[in-house]
Amino acid sequence: MALPTLMRSRGCVWTCLTVARRNLNSAPTPVAPPKLNSKLLLFLCQRFHDVEQLVSWSSWLKTWVLRRKNMYYGYTQKQYGDNVAAAFYILSMKGGFRFAGQSEWFRPNARGKFNWDFINFRDVPIEEVDMSSTLINYAGLDNFVSQRELRSLSLRGCPEVDDWFLSRLHIFQDTLEELNVSHCSRVTVGGLASLHRLRKLRRLDLSSLPRLQKPGLVRILLEEQLPHCHISGVEYSQGLETETGTETETGTEIGQLTKEYTHTHGPHRQTLTQ
Amino acid sequence: MTTWRLLARTGSAINTGMCLPSRTIIQNDYCSSSGFRSFSTGKAMRTDFFKDLDSQLKAFRKKASSAMPGSDWHPLDLTVGLPPERTDILIVGGGVVGWSIAYWLKKKEKVRDGVRVLVVEKDPTYSQASTVLSAGGIRQQFSLPENIHLSLASAEFMRNINEHLSVLNDDPVDLQFNHSGYLFLASENGAAIMEENYSTQRYAGAKVTLLSPTQLKEKFPWINTDGVALASYGLENEGWFDPWMLLNAFRRKAMSMGVFQCFGEVTGFRYKTHSMPTEDGDLVELKRIRYVNVRMPNSLQYQPVECAIVVNAAGASSGKVAELAGIGSGPKHTIAAIPVPVEPRKRYIYVLHSPDGPGLDSPFLIDYSGVYFRREGLGGNYITGMSPEEEEEPETNDLEVDHEFFQEKIWPHLASRVPAFESLKVTSAWAGYYDYNTFDQNGILGLHPLVNNMYFATGFSGHGLQQSPAVGRALAELILDGDFMTLNLSALGFQRIFSKQPTLERNIV
Numbered sequence: 001m002a003l004p005t006l007m008r009s010r011g012c013v014w015t016c017l018t019v020a021r022r023n024l025n026s027a028p029t030p031v032a033p034p035k036l037n038s039k040l041l042l043f044l045c046q047r048f049h050d051v052e053q054l055v056s057w058s059s060w061l062k063t064w065v066l067r068r069k070n071m072y073y074g075y076t077q078k079q080y081g082d083n084v085a086a087a088f089y090i091l092s093m094k095g096g097f098r099f100a101g102q103s104e105w106f107r108p109n110a111r112g113k114f115n116w117d118f119i120n121f122r123d124v125p126i127e128e129v130d131m132s133s134t135l136i137n138y139a140g141l142d143n144f145v146s147q148r149e150l151r152s153l154s155l156r157g158c159p160e161v162d163d164w165f166l167s168r169l170h171i172f173q174d175t176l177e178e179l180n181v182s183h184c185s186r187v188t189v190g191g192l193a194s195l196h197r198l199r200k201l202r203r204l205d206l207s208s209l210p211r212l213q214k215p216g217l218v219r220i221l222l223e224e225q226l227p228h229c230h231i232s233g234v235e236y237s238q239g240l241e242t243e244t245g246t247e248t249e250t251g252t253e254i255g256q257l258t259k260e261y262t263h264t265h266g267p268h269r270q271t272l273t274q
Numbered sequence: 275m276t277t278w279r280l281l282a283r284t285g286s287a288i289n290t291g292m293c294l295p296s297r298t299i300i301q302n303d304y305c306s307s308s309g310f311r312s313f314s315t316g317k318a319m320r321t322d323f324f325k326d327l328d329s330q331l332k333a334f335r336k337k338a339s340s341a342m343p344g345s346d347w348h349p350l351d352l353t354v355g356l357p358p359e360r361t362d363i364l365i366v367g368g369g370v371v372g373w374s375i376a377y378w379l380k381k382k383e384k385v386r387d388g389v390r391v392l393v394v395e396k397d398p399t400y401s402q403a404s405t406v407l408s409a410g411g412i413r414q415q416f417s418l419p420e421n422i423h424l425s426l427a428s429a430e431f432m433r434n435i436n437e438h439l440s441v442l443n444d445d446p447v448d449l450q451f452n453h454s455g456y457l458f459l460a461s462e463n464g465a466a467i468m469e470e471n472y473s474t475q476r477y478a479g480a481k482v483t484l485l486s487p488t489q490l491k492e493k494f495p496w497i498n499t500d501g502v503a504l505a506s507y508g509l510e511n512e513g514w515f516d517p518w519m520l521l522n523a524f525r526r527k528a529m530s531m532g533v534f535q536c537f538g539e540v541t542g543f544r545y546k547t548h549s550m551p552t553e554d555g556d557l558v559e560l561k562r563i564r565y566v567n568v569r570m571p572n573s574l575q576y577q578p579v580e581c582a583i584v585v586n587a588a589g590a591s592s593g594k595v596a597e598l599a600g601i602g603s604g605p606k607h608t609i610a611a612i613p614v615p616v617e618p619r620k621r622y623i624y625v626l627h628s629p630d631g632p633g634l635d636s637p638f639l640i641d642y643s644g645v646y647f648r649r650e651g652l653g654g655n656y657i658t659g660m661s662p663e664e665e666e667e668p669e670t671n672d673l674e675v676d677h678e679f680f681q682e683k684i685w686p687h688l689a690s691r692v693p694a695f696e697s698l699k700v701t702s703a704w705a706g707y708y709d710y711n712t713f714d715q716n717g718i719l720g721l722h723p724l725v726n727n728m729y730f731a732t733g734f735s736g737h738g739l740q741q742s743p744a745v746g747r748a749l750a751e752l753i754l755d756g757d758f759m760t761l762n763l764s765a766l767g768f769q770r771i772f773s774k775q776p777t778l779e780r781n782i783v
Binding site: 038039041042045049055059063138163164166167168170188189190191192193194196197214217218221222224225 | 386433437440442443448450451452453454455481509510511513633634635652
């Protein structure tokens with residue numbers, strides 16, 4: 001009788017530690033064979049209800065923190081207006097921004113402290129936003145909805161930026177000229193397809209998107225949609241190597257493919273029109 | 275417990291002990307046979323005891339390990355996969371709606387294992403399931419506020435799907451959602467309705483814009499705008515996703531929360547009947563289901579499952595399931611004679627290849643002729659389809675595809691709307707069933723008034739997949755809380771069918 005209780009308490013302490021450790025790690029879980037400690041955690045979860053509860057609390061806490069950080073700054077908005085609320089949100093998330101018509105950037109220091117001078121710029125819209133490596137997500141965009149002058153947005157390395165986020169960027173469709181979504185681990189082609197609504201886009205950075213298959217083809221297709229946009233960070237041949245084996249053969253392969261298309265098309269079209 | 279483990283360990287030790295000499299014997303045998311080279315290529319005529327020993331031992335080891343505690347082997351010859359003998363809630367139909375209901379029931383239960391939920395699915399491979407054979411779109415461009423809200427809530431669920439459906443130690447759910455939006459085209463006749471629908475959708479909170487033909491041409495240069503008076507285009511929360519991913523995510527999560535799954539077909543109900551007089555003095559027969567007979571696949575064996583509540587989420591065959599419970603077989607001119615108006619309808623989906631077709635911006639386009647198409651992947655592939663006229667409905671016995679239908683009905687419309695589709699190649703096609711509500715083409719959600727423990731979530735006529743997360747939540751609320759808590763969907767109940775007041779979707783077609 002004593003042995004199971006002892007085991008139970010021990011197991012609890014053990015997983016408390018593991019849970020805490022997992023919590024600190026903000027990087028998204030890589031798709032890999034399960035490690036030993038995660039296997040152990042699963043085993044304990046299946047065996048002890050309290051461990052299961054702890055794990056569910058930890059994941060709940062994670063989403064709660066994320067939600068709280070990305071809340072709509074309604075009180076600030078009411079007191080100081082849209083621009084100050086957006087600025088306050090950016091600085092609290094440890095991002096940087098620049099007001100329209102100014103050259104200096106507002107940024108928090110390494111400890112997260114920032115200068116409160118931005119409160120004086122009630123009527124000046126924000127022009128450039130740098131949210132690199134922050135926890136901004138879909139809900140956080142609520143704070144930007146009324147920004148009608150936003151021209152540049154950098155989302156480099158944001159772990160919570162996903163396809164839903166990109167699909168919501170249409171709110172800046174008349175102004176946004178520069179967008180950086182590099183190193184966003186959750187962006188896929190499904191979200192990039194919605195970027196064609198940003199008609200003013202001039203520069204787009206797509207480098208190092210781990211979930212993007214065939215980035216070269218996506219670049220070609222995006223350039224078709226946004227002819228004035230310069231897309232950087234992706235080579236045309238990227239993602240084609242797997243099909244052709246070597247990089248040098250890509251050109252000939254594409255030529256063959258197009259030949260095949262015309263070949264299959266000619267006779268079929270005839271049958272259809274008959 | 276420990277003695278069993280000890281036994282198991284010795285058992286395995288015996289096993290390994292026995293297999294060691296056998297291996298050496300076989301090796302010896304092999305060596306000796308290599309000494310005398312045989313010139314015959316046929317089988318050896320002599321039956322050797324040692325020759326079979328290895329396979330015999332393997333079979334014995336298998337049997338021994340299956341008889342160990344913890345396996346589902348039983349000395350009496352029982353069928354594997356029989357459903358449990360009793361459960362609280364039995365869900366008929368393991369499609370996406372059924373599993374969504376199962377998930378929400380488990381999510382909403384107040385104590386651990388508070389409700390026992392069993393999902394019965396007749397098709398173990400999901401080869402004929404409407405869920406996986408659908409085009410997988412989600413839109414908010416409806417005219418009924420209920421449908422718009424259901425779809426909005428589902429989109430929100432899908433946005434946060436990993437908060438809801440992630441399982442510990444498993445990969446995160448990836449729906450492969452494609453945010454390309456829906457584009458509805460309206461002719462001169464439909465423009466006024468489209469404008470009305472647009473204001474309803476905006477009021478409900480959907481992000482939709484209206485486009486004039488010139489704006490349409492500017493945005494999508496590959497469209498031929500002849501005959502188009504107005505277009506409405508979804509900006510957010512619209513697109514398409516992989517239905518199999520959603521179904522599997524629901525299933526995986528629900529099963530990890532303790533939902534029972536059983537493959538079998540519901541062949542009948544055992545119910546009790548009470549007669550009650552109404553105010554006018556007529557007798558009304560109220561039924562209450564006690565047992566559900568679940569027949570095992572490919573056998574005649576069936577198991578009666580005792581249950582308190584039955585949820586009919588059988589999709590295309592939910593009309594049949596309702597008939598089994600005696601719905602619609604009452605005396606004429608009473609509400610007991612009104613059947614559940616859901617029947618299967620066959621719909622074709624064709625896969626096209628057209629290298630010059632619309633690119634990355636191509637939305638889920640729905641023409642006013644009824645033809646729809648969407649992009650599939652990046653390689654110039656598209657899928658297209660159309661609902662046939664009422665009098666031209668195909669037979670629903672099998673899932674054969676009628677290729678003439680594409681040539682005669684779809685292709686002319688498609689090629690005139692998108693000139694790039696003049697040259698195309700149909701690379702493949704499939705057919706699936708709609709759970710078609712013949713009454714008003716909208717979902718039926720709620721308790722049947724005459725069978726007072728059978729809930730319905732069916733008849734969505736093609737948009738069940740996209741509304742499934744919200745429908746599951748609504749039905750779980752109805753069962754566990756007694757009423758709708760988040761979205762008031764009482765307009766989708768049985769009341770409208772009995773009072774013959776259809777809540778029709780106002781189409782722009």
